[in-house]
Amino acid sequence: MIGRVGNAFEHAAAWLLGLLWVAPLLYAIWAAVHPQGYSVRFDLFAPLTLENFAAAWDAAPFARYFLNTFVLVTMVLVAQFVLCTLAAFAFARSEFRGSGLLFGLVLLQLMIMPDVLLVENYRSMRALGLVDTILAIGLPYMASAFGIFLLRQTFKQIPRELEEAARVEGCGTMAILLRVYVPLAKPTYLAYGLTSVSYHWNNFLWPLVITNTVETRPLTVGLSVFASTDQGIDWAIISAATLMTSAPLLLGFLMFQRQFVQSFMRAGIR
Template identity: 70%
Template sequence: MISQTSNPFGEHNRTLETISAWVLGLLWLLPLLYAVWTAFHPAEFATRFSLSAPLTLKNFANAWDAAPFPRYFLNTFLLVTMILAAQMTLATLAAYAFARFEFRGSNVMFMLVLLQLMVMPDILIVENYNTMNLLGLRDTILSIGLPYFASAFGIFLLRQTFKTVPRELDEAATVEGASALQVLMQVYVPLAKPIYIAFGLVSISTHWNNFLWPLIVTNSVESRPLTVGLQVFSSTDQGVDWSIITAATLMTSAPLLLAFLLFQRQFVQSFMRAGIR
């Protein structure tokens, strides 16, 4: 009879992982808690904690009146929607080609796609600005999103997912008379739904929070997104009012936090399924 003994090293590792997760979670949560506290209390309580501090929504009202938030929200929504639609379309077609079609130079082309992941977007700011200027698109929402229409990360993520789909499904759909595009839309895309959700969250979060490129390529309220609009609160003659700044920041980040809370399970599971195979 073989006796089973517990592994103390495994239990010790799990304890360390749990403690590390709690520490990292608290480090992430503390700034958010401070922002919430400051936004819902008068300015004099921004730097000191008191249980008797009165709650107020005045900071949100002042922030909303200090900047054209409806326009900024509309610009940001149009921007992230436009970029996501373009990335989804181009990444899906490219990933399907890399995953299922054999053609000369496919491996070299895919390596070039992976190399793009190593290039920081900020390096291309000057060339992108000159290109937008030559096209006459400067100071438009399209000029902010156009350099990001193709996503190497999206191509890589979807290619890894498409390669796990059994080829028998392709053959069955082809026998039924489906074209290559129909096979893609009716077989591959539905099976990759969690991956699309995760990539969508990453894309929206990235371009919702993008600041430097929109700041450089735009100069009017009609085309500037939320992140650039927030700078109005740090350039006042009266100094920095942290209560109003945190209120404006919470209004800006609330849609992203809500989206992540709603789709966090799909977000985590999709990356677990997208390992290199």
């Protein structure tokens, strides 16, 4: 009896959390496909329209924003994959003095909020002459402590016998990494890749601080133009712009949600 009550409570809590998560999305969809007057009231017979999407697209250079965001997330993800793979392999399989201390310092970074480093990161980018560039947005994130930790845990679970067999076949260290460890860690790469893309696609504060022009702004910063109009806030157009911005992530998650969940389950986070 107690078990059934517990299961019922868990299901009710899950449904409640699901409704809380989906409610803003449902409102955005409703406001985006109806005229402005229906964005604050519900009418079953309200007329449908796609004019809000056209108005939002014309109000800001979304094509440029999408290009900047795509370049940003791709650049950061490639750099993270390379750097995190090398660091994780060293921590997982190489024995050297001070490795435990260095890995502890890497984990210490997980306790530091990125917003705390805004001022110092800005000073660094200004010293390098990179202010108002896409590279400046992504450079502070190209080495990820979370990515190193995730891949290290995965690499440590791979049997050493596979590495020894590869060495017998004449493989060097880099060949072993690329032919043994990386293929077996594909679920972890998928899980981390989706997480990284989602974070940098939605990141707002740092791009807002480091960019000044349309040529370098990503989608999240571009959305801020809709909240700074003199005519007041048009929730219908804002909702349409928000849906256009988040649509790639929503579609990607819906397409790969099973692989995403399974990847984290297999990643060996214990």
